[in-house]
Amino acid sequence: MSRLRVVVAEDEALSSKRLVRLLQEAGCDVVATFAEGGGLAQWLRRPQDVDALFLDIHMPNLDGLAILRSVEGRIPAVLTTAFPEHAVEAFDSEATDYLLKPITASRLERALKRIEARKGSEVHALAAPAPHHGPLRYPVQAGEGVVLVDLAKTTHFEVENEVVYAHAGARMRTQWTSLGEVEAAFPMAGMLRIHRHLLVRPEAVIGLRPSSGGRxxxxxxxxxxxxxxxxxxxxxxxRLGL
Known part of the structure; x- marks a missing residue:
């Protein structure tokens, strides 16, 4: 695992000290710590070389969820809290991971692997060659073999238990294990994550209506x-110009 540069925002001194220690023991560089959200928000207004944010959900001035929404997916964010009932809200806000206190080294390692996987997919996408002019296709499982599906016939991809399924008239199992791998395979396709587990092709969207809570x-x-x-x-x- 490469050395990650991370930021910790935690208003409880003991929890902050413990998380910083665990991150350093895991090989991370903790480049900044904050005891409240306002200072972090101000710090993030300037360009920063950071790989991930570790955000306590409950902090003075600005909470972790507000910080997460403000970065709009530009920086992977892991939410930390002592309250398990916030898990759904955390993932709905597209957190990279969600850690319950007291945080253990083994659980933190899983979160760091998620961050590394996203970082790797982004680097791969930047290094990907220009797309060819023929149809973009990908393999899906069919019995003991595979068949090739046109991306243009696909509405969306979903990930479930580290398996990516494609939807192109039917739900089909692909060879990918994360949505980041799909994005890296088609860097110029302009697909959009509409949820932590959903990647949609905007051209396949034919209608939209508001739902509760800003969804x-x-x-x-x-x-x-x-x-x-x-x-x-x-x-x-x-993206749809609405």
């Missing part, structure tokens, strides 16, 4: 519907 229900070619998260809905509207 949105999107209608896909072929009649299917998906829910975009509070973070994904604004990005989708912007």
């Amino acid at each position: 949105a229900i999107i209608r896909l070619a072929g009649g299917g519907e998906l829910e975009a998260s509070r973070g994904g809905a604004p990005r989708l509207r912007e």
Whole structure:
């Protein structure tokens, strides 16, 4: 695992000290720590060379969820809290991971691997060659072999238990294990994450209506519907020019 540069925002001194120690023992560089959200928000207004944020959900001035939404996916963020009931809200806000206190070294290692996987997929996408002019296709499982599916016939991809499924008239198992790998395979396709586990092809969206809590229900070619998260809905509207 390469050395990650991370930031910790935690208002409890003992929890902050413990998390910093665990991160350093895991080989990370803790480049900054904050005891409240306002200082971190101000710090993030300037360009920063940082690989991930570790955010306590409950902090003075600005909480971890607000910080997470403000970075809009530009920096992977891991939310930390002592309250398990916040898990759904954390993932709905597209957190990279969610850690319950007291944080253990083994659970932290899993979170760091998620960050590394995302970082690797982004580097791969930047290094990917220019797309060819023929049809973009990908393999899906078919019995003991594979068949090739056109990306243009695909509405979206979803990940479940580290297996990516493609939706192109049917739900089909691919050879990918993360949505980052799909994005890296088609860097110029302009696909959009509308939820932590959903990657949609904007051209397949034929309708959109608001849902509760700032979310949105999107209608896909072929009649299917998906829910975009509070973070994904604004990005989708912007992409669609709405």
